[in-house]
Amino acid sequence: xxxxxxxxxxxxxxxxxxxxxxxxxxxxxxxxxxxxxxxxxxxxxxxxxxxxxxxxxxxxxxxxxxxxxxxxxxxxxxxxxxxxxxxxxxxxxxxxxxxxxxxxxxxxxxxxxxxxxxxxxxxxxx
Amino acid sequence: xxxxxxxxxxxxxxxxxxxxxxxxxxxxxxxxxxxxxxxxxxxxxxxxxxxxxxxxxxxxxxxxxxxxxxxxxxxxxxxxxxxxxxxxxxxxxxxxxxxxxxxxxxxxxxxxxxxxxxxxxxxxxxxxxxxxxxxxxxxxxxxxxxxxxxxxxxxxxxxxxxxxxxxxxxxxxxxxxxxxxxxxxxxxxxxxxxxxxxxxxxxxxxxxxxxxxxxxxxxxxxxxxxxxxxxxxxxxxxxxxxxxxxxxxxxxxxxxxxxxxxxxxxxxxxxxxxxxxxxxxxxxxxxxxxxxxxxxxxxxxxxxxxxxxxxxxxxxxxxxxxxxxxxxxxxxxxxxxxxxxxxxxxxxxxxxxxxxxxxxxxxxxxxxxxxxxxxxxxxxxxxxxxxxxxxxxxxxxxxxxxxxxxxxxxxxxxxxxxxxxxxxxxxxxxxxxxxxxxxxxxxxxxxxxxxxxxxxxxxx
Numbered sequence: 001x002x003x004x005x006x007x008x009x010x011x012x013x014x015x016x017x018x019x020x021x022x023x024x025x026x027x028x029x030x031x032x033x034x035x036x037x038x039x040x041x042x043x044x045x046x047x048x049x050x051x052x053x054x055x056x057x058x059x060x061x062x063x064x065x066x067x068x069x070x071x072x073x074x075x076x077x078x079x080x081x082x083x084x085x086x087x088x089x090x091x092x093x094x095x096x097x098x099x100x101x102x103x104x105x106x107x108x109x110x111x112x113x114x115x116x117x118x119x120x121x122x123x124x125x126x
Numbered sequence: 127x128x129x130x131x132x133x134x135x136x137x138x139x140x141x142x143x144x145x146x147x148x149x150x151x152x153x154x155x156x157x158x159x160x161x162x163x164x165x166x167x168x169x170x171x172x173x174x175x176x177x178x179x180x181x182x183x184x185x186x187x188x189x190x191x192x193x194x195x196x197x198x199x200x201x202x203x204x205x206x207x208x209x210x211x212x213x214x215x216x217x218x219x220x221x222x223x224x225x226x227x228x229x230x231x232x233x234x235x236x237x238x239x240x241x242x243x244x245x246x247x248x249x250x251x252x253x254x255x256x257x258x259x260x261x262x263x264x265x266x267x268x269x270x271x272x273x274x275x276x277x278x279x280x281x282x283x284x285x286x287x288x289x290x291x292x293x294x295x296x297x298x299x300x301x302x303x304x305x306x307x308x309x310x311x312x313x314x315x316x317x318x319x320x321x322x323x324x325x326x327x328x329x330x331x332x333x334x335x336x337x338x339x340x341x342x343x344x345x346x347x348x349x350x351x352x353x354x355x356x357x358x359x360x361x362x363x364x365x366x367x368x369x370x371x372x373x374x375x376x377x378x379x380x381x382x383x384x385x386x387x388x389x390x391x392x393x394x395x396x397x398x399x400x401x402x403x404x405x406x407x408x409x410x411x412x413x414x415x416x417x418x419x420x421x422x423x424x425x426x427x428x429x430x431x432x433x434x435x436x437x438x439x440x441x442x443x444x445x446x447x448x449x450x451x452x453x454x455x456x457x458x459x460x461x462x463x464x465x466x467x468x469x470x471x472x473x474x475x476x477x478x479x480x481x482x483x484x485x486x487x488x489x490x491x492x493x494x495x496x497x498x499x500x501x502x503x504x505x506x507x508x509x510x511x512x513x514x515x516x517x518x519x520x521x522x523x524x525x526x527x528x529x530x531x532x533x534x535x536x537x538x539x540x541x542x543x544x545x546x547x548x549x550x551x552x553x554x555x556x557x558x559x560x561x562x563x564x565x566x567x568x569x570x571x572x573x574x575x576x577x578x579x580x581x582x583x584x585x586x
Contacts, residue, residue: 026210029231033206034223034273034350036266037199039251040259043149045190048128052186063500064444065134066162066170070178073171077179095500099446101558102294112127119186123132125141126161126304 049119054084058117060108061090062097065124074121088115096122130154130185132178134161136361140302143358147259152192154185163497202249202265203234222355225345225368229273240268240278247574252285253292256299258353262292266351274343279321280336283400284343286567287311290402291352293563300404300559302354305436306362307404307556309344310452312540313373314388315398317567323373327544330454330551332370341370344402369405375541378457382464387452387540390470391564398567403452404560408553409433414459415548419466419476426453427480429552430537434483434530436498438491440557441532442514443499448557449531452538453477457545470539478534482527485518538562 049055057078061067067090075087093111094104112120133141133155145153159173200206207217214231218224230236241248241264248265255262267288271281291298301309313323324334332338345368354360374386388399411429416422430451440449463473485505493502503511505528509519515532531537543549555562 028208028210029214029233030205031207031214031231031233032202032237032269033200033204034218034232034266034269034346035199036255036260036263036351037202038147038259039254039261040147040149042151044192045150045153046128048187048189050187052183055186057186064498065158066497068500069167069170070132070158070162070174073174074179074182077175078182081183097444099448099558101297109127117127119128119130121130121132121156121182121186124134124158124162125131125137126134126158126163 052078052082052085052119054086055082055118056086056088056116058088058093058112058115058120059090060093060096060120060122062124063090063095064097065126067124070124071121088117128186130156130182132156132158132182134158136161139357140359140361143353144257144299147257147353149259152190154181154188154190156181156185202263222357223350224273225342225349227342229346230275232269232272236272237265237268240272240276240281241265242575243278244281245572245575246281246285247572247578249578250574252288255291255352257302257359258351260351260353262288262351267347270346270350271343274346275335275339276343277321277336277339280340280343282398282567282569283313283317283321283340284347286400286565287340287344287402288347289565290400290563291347293565295561296402296563297558297561298348298352299359300556301348301352302360302362303556303559304361304363305406305556306365307406307560308366308369309348309560310369310403310405310553311341311344311371312387312401312403313340313371313399313567314376314386314393314401315396315567316376317398317569318373318376323371325373325375325542329542330370330372334370337370337373341368344368366405366407372454372540372542375457375543375545378460378541378545382460384460384464384470384541387538388564390538391562393564393566398569399564400567401562401564402560403450403562404556405452405553406437406556407433408551411550411552413548414550417462419463419468419473422459422462423473423476424480426455426459426550426552427477427482429453429550430477430481431483431530433552433554434481435554436491436496437554437557438488438530439496439498440555441492441530442508443492444559445557446513447532447536448561450536450538450555450562451531452540452553452555454540454542454551454553456543456547456549457541458548459550460541471534473539474534474537477537478529478531481530481537483530484525485528486524488518488528488530489524 059071156178246264250264252262267284290296323336348354389395393399492499505518508514518528
C-alpha cells in the first residue's frame with residue numbers, strides 16, 4: 001500500500017512538472033559549435049576563355065573510371081567544333097591520384113605553364 | 127587557369143564542397159551521366175557527346191558568377207545551441223553534428239576544463255582539415271572530445287591523431303571515397319597502461335571507455351571539422367562502423383622481445399605514439415591450431431589472402447607499394463613464434479612466403495574486375511617497366527603464385543586480445559587513402575596557454 005502511494009506521488013510530481021505547474025528542475029546547457037572556422041580564404045576563379053578556338057587544352061587525369069576512353073571522345077569533339085584547338089594529353093601530366101599524388105599536384109601549376117596550357121579539363125570524380 | 131572537372135552523376139555536391147574547401151565557389155563541372163563503370167562503350171560515348179561535352183565547353187568559356195553567399199557561422203565561443211539535454215541532442219542530430227548517438231553537451235565550461243590541465247593554447251592551429259578547408263584547432267579537438275565522452279587526460283592522444291589528420295601523407299581528404307574504409311587508431315607505449323586502454327579480451331569492440339570514446343572522437347571530428355557527412359564529402363557506398371582504438375599488449379611484446387607497431391613504423395622505441403590508417407575491412411582467423419611456427423603460418427597467411435581483393439590496386443594501380451595489411455596476433459599466438467626463437471621479421475618473411483595468390487587472380491582484381499589499373503597491364507608488363515618488383519615475374523604462367531605485397535616489410539603485425547586464446551584478426555588497408563601515419567603522443571605540460579594569457583613574449 002505504502003509503495004503504491006509513493007509511486008502515485010512521484011507520478012503526480014512528474015506529471016505536474018511536465019504540465020508546467022511546477023518549474024522543471026532539468027538543467028539547461030549553453031553549448032558551443034563543434035565545427036571550426038574555414039582557414040582557407042575564398043578566391044576568385046580564373047577568368048574563362050572567350051573562345052576555345054586556337055586554345056591549348058590540357059587533359060589532367062586520375063587514371064580511373066575509363067578516362068582512356070572518355071578523353072579521346074572529348075578531344076575529338078572539341079577539335080571538330082573549334083578550329084586550331086590543340087589538346088595536350090594526360091600522359092604529359094602524370095597520374096594525379098597515383099603514388100606520388102601530393103608532389104605531382106603541388107607541381108601542377110608549373111607543369112601547366114611549362115606546356116603553355118590555356119585551360120584544363122580534369123577528371124574523373126566517380 | 128580556367129578548368130572544368132569531370133564527375134559522375136551524384137558527385138556534383140561533393141565536387142562543389144571540395145572546391146569550396148580549396149577556396150573556390152562555383153567551379154564548373156561537366157557531368158558524366160550515370161556511372162561509367164556500369165555502361166557499355168556505346169552508351170558512355172553517346173552520353174559524353176550529348177551531355178558532357180557541352181558542359182566542358184560552357185565550363186571553360188562562361189563567366190563564373192561571383193555571387194555565392196558567404197555562410198554565417200558561429201564563432202568558437204558563441205552559444206550555438208541552448209536547451210535541455212534532449213533539446214541539445216535533437217539540435218545536434220538535425221544539424222548533422224553527431225554520429226547518431228547522444229553526445230555530452232559541449233558547454234564552454236566543459237571544453238575549457240578539458241583543455242586547461244594540458245596547458246595548451248586553445249587557438250593554436252594544428253593544420254588545415256581537408257577537404258573542408260577548416261582549421262584544426264586545439265579548441266575544435268577538445269569540443270569534439272567532450273562530445274565523444276573523452277577525458278581531459280585523453281587530449282594528448284586526440285592532438286596526436288589530429289596531427290595525423292593534418293598530415294598530407296595520411297590523405298584524410300580521401301576519407302569519403304566510395305569504397306568506404308574507416309580509420310583505425312593503434313595506440314602504443316606506456317600510455318596504454320597509464321590511461322587504462324584495453325588491450326585484452328574484446329580489444330576491437332566497444333566496452334572499454336578510453337578505446338571507445340577516442341575511437342568515437344575520430345568519427346565525430348571527421349564529420350564536424352573535416353566535413354565527412356553525406357551533405358558534403360562522404361560518398362562511402364556502405365562505410366564501416368566506427369572503430370575503437372586498438373591498444374597493443376606492450377607487456378606481452380616486452381616479454382617476447384618484439385618491437386611494437388609504432389616502432390616498426392618509425393616511432394622512437396619506448397615512447398607513446400598513435401598510428402592511424404584507413405581500413406577497408408577485417409576478418410577473424412579463428413581457432414588457430416598448432417604449436418610451432420610452421421604449423422600456424424599457413425592459416426595466418428590464408429587470412430591475409432582472404433582479406434585481400436581489390437586492395438591489390440594499392441600494390442600497383444591506384445598506389446605503388448601502398449598495400450600494408452595488418453595481422454593482429456593474440457599474445458598466445460605471438461608466443462608460439464617467440465618460443466621457437468622467431469623474431470617479428472622472421473614471421474613477416476614466413477607470411478610473405480605463404481600469402482600468395484595466382485597471377486591471374488591478382489590481375490583480375492587490379493584490372494579485369496575493377497578496371498582500377500589503367501590499360502589493364504599484366505604483372506609481367508608492370509615488372510618489365512620496373513613498376514612492381516621482380517618477384518611478380520619470376521616465371522610467366524598465369525597460374526604462378528605471386529605475393530600479395532611486394533616485400534615482407536609490407537606485412538604489419540600487432541599483438542593484442544585475450545592473452546590465452548589462439549585467434550588472430552586481419553585487416554586490409556586502403557592504400558594512400560588514409561596511409562599508415564605515426565605521430566608521437568606528447569603528454570608533457572604545454573606552456574602555450576600560459577604564454578598566450580600571461581606573457582607570450584617571454585615564451586617565444
